[in-house]
Amino acid sequence: MKDIKKNASVIISASWIFTAGPEDQLLSDYAVVIENDKVIDLLPQNKVFDEYEANNNYQLTDHILIPGLINTHTHAAMSLFKGFADDLSLQDWLNNHIWPAEKEFVNSSFVKDGSILALSEMIKSGVTTFNDMYFFPEATAEAVKELGVRSNIGLVVLDFPTNYATDPEDYLVKGFEFRDKWRNEELITTSIAPHAPYSVSNEAFTLINTYSEELNINIHTHLHETQWEIDQSIDKYGITPVQRLNNLGIIGPSLMAAHCVYLNDQDMDILAKNKVSIAHNPSSNMKLGSGIADVAKMLKQNLTVSLGTDSSASNNRLDIMGEMRLAALLIKGTTKSPELIPAKEAIKMATINGAKTLGLDSTIGSIEKNKKADLVAIDLSAIENQPLYNPISTLVYSSSRTDVSYVWIDGKIKLKDKKLVNIDEERIIQMAKKWQRKLKKI
């Protein structure tokens, strides 16, 4: 009987849907049916209303619907340092600008406000999940709760003291206190985040490895970001950071390694054999003069490569759509192989590969029945996107984050017709300006 229809929370009809699922489907004139936080069906628009009725219906003509974008490496709170110091050598940038400013200003309030600013920018850019590493994780979590963005929050560990903690044990104690307190929060998962091989001792890594194994928790670290880091490791330990971490048991499927700009064949083999996931941060690596990661070689070795923005201090855009295009262009330019990372693969790097990196691919990263309703609709109707022979290609090579017009996270609408829902953008802008006046005194 046709008149008995199933209830649903939301039905989104879009001109095109790219699922990023196992079959890489590009569906035309399909609809996604959402019940609460989950996608429950995916069917042609001309059938969906025979089967379902929903309170909220979206008819998105000229839009492509894709899984929410996943930013696998960032330090959200640092968005308050966006444009604070640019075009400087890494040492000058860190020693004379970023570190002194962090020492003077970073506290719980800075981290909450900075994260709110970052999450606003990420939602508007189609990012529905981010993998974070910074101080005062509870403040990040408060921003996450306020704005409703899915997050994997790193419990940062360093050898040296900061405003947040004093030594590795103190970082870990604080991290786990935070984790225990927030463990029932739907949108939050955690990882242990030893900052980098050069800033964390063998003893601390060993401790981290134990916790990671016992609690089945991922590890998020900066790895082989600069040549300096490798030279320093060889000087101090006689081996590369990858080899050192391998000896310490850190290299494994639970490791999310950011950057990996420099990997020799042996390092690459170690990462590949141990199924490490890599967060590729092309803008940040270039802007800081770190270099350009050899993603072609990573892909040949079947490594999972996802995309990160890094922080606003070294990128100035939390724009995964931009990183998607850049990653696709960069591999073509550096290898002279224009077939590498075609548009479809670029979208997968920014979605399902991100989910795999975070170990969340059973719940997010593609548009499939029973996965979380983390969805982004991009409006391809503007002049800049015409003519439109192939929506996947148009999405990656022509459109911009400003074409993102609707975002749902965990089934809830977060961006509607390019406006943040239930968030006062003007208040956030004023808050950013307040910090700007404060920080400019330096």
Added chain:
Amino acid sequence: MKDIKKNASVIISASWIFTAGPEDQLLSDYAVVIENDKVIDLLPQNKVFDEYEANNNYQLTDHILIPGLINTHTHAAMSLFKGFADDLSLQDWLNNHIWPAEKEFVNSSFVKDGSILALSEMIKSGVTTFNDMYFFPEATAEAVKELGVRSNIGLVVLDFPTNYATDPEDYLVKGFEFRDKWRNEELITTSIAPHAPYSVSNEAFTLINTYSEELNINIHTHLHETQWEIDQSIDKYGITPVQRLNNLGIIGPSLMAAHCVYLNDQDMDILAKNKVSIAHNPSSNMKLGSGIADVAKMLKQNLTVSLGTDSSASNNRLDIMGEMRLAALLIKGTTKSPELIPAKEAIKMATINGAKTLGLDSTIGSIEKNKKADLVAIDLSAIENQPLYNPISTLVYSSSRTDVSYVWIDGKIKLKDKKLVNIDEERIIQMAKKWQRKLKKI
């Protein structure tokens, strides 16, 4: 007497003005005074209304005003091929997609419509001058007249026949007929545009050189875009294309060379000594897998380097702001020197260096008294651009072409609050869709 004020056409007050003039001034709370097609004054906002009165006043808070962006290498009409064929090897892309489509579809009507689409996109992206090379230049000129964008239109020359002309002489005859007919059009200048060393014979280059010298007209060509082109030249002529063109007298200050991805030391010296200008096209060079130009070396040799998008067929964005950011990132990543092309220099590549490339730097390329009023205002008020420590850095590294909100060309307003003035965007979109349906048949 204060009450006797000078008349002006337009007064634009902006929070910041970057002049790109000899002193690289970043002015705060200044105003630009325009009379007809020219900038006639530049003075503090708190003084401008004591001296001038204008019918049209713009108060652009949170905006940075810069000289109009200059796109020094494009094939505007090819915007109808945007997204037509992507992620393919150069030979496959040309032989199996672009060339057959050009043969079937390119005519005067294609070129006019394609140019209208491209010019709409360029105005919205802050581009006020473009350096073009394509068939049917008169159709491009008609689009230029209709939309009012400044242009340097190439009189294309090839050895082989196309829909447009049969042999070098025929190309030149048609080109000069066009040039003579349109020579009084304020917004149009011309160059001779031998397509590339591999597609133009020594005889034709010799003829072109004679015309260029006699008529004092610039030459625009593709040069050293791919390694294939260099290998082919060495096979056929025993020397590189640069060396060959040097022997033919083509290499000189009137040469605008697009790409220059591969230059050996000798080639680079020849270009530097002869003050050749280079149009750097980073997106296109990467997308086609051509490679990455060594801009650091060019800058060390004091070569003038400006920015081009190339066509929509190989870039998919006619977005000089995007190329500006990409050029700044790419040089840092490839040389590991984050100090190279700081934000300010990136803007100059996209403005005054473009004007120098076209030989038009006495009239455009910077905001100075008596120069043409080609101006772009970028709105930096959005969340993505906060906090704002340095508007120049924010412009290059955080903002996007969609932040461009006002554009003036030759003193006339072309974009107002992000909307094209006197141009029906919907009509252009429908026109692009019409061609899309036609071309998709291939």
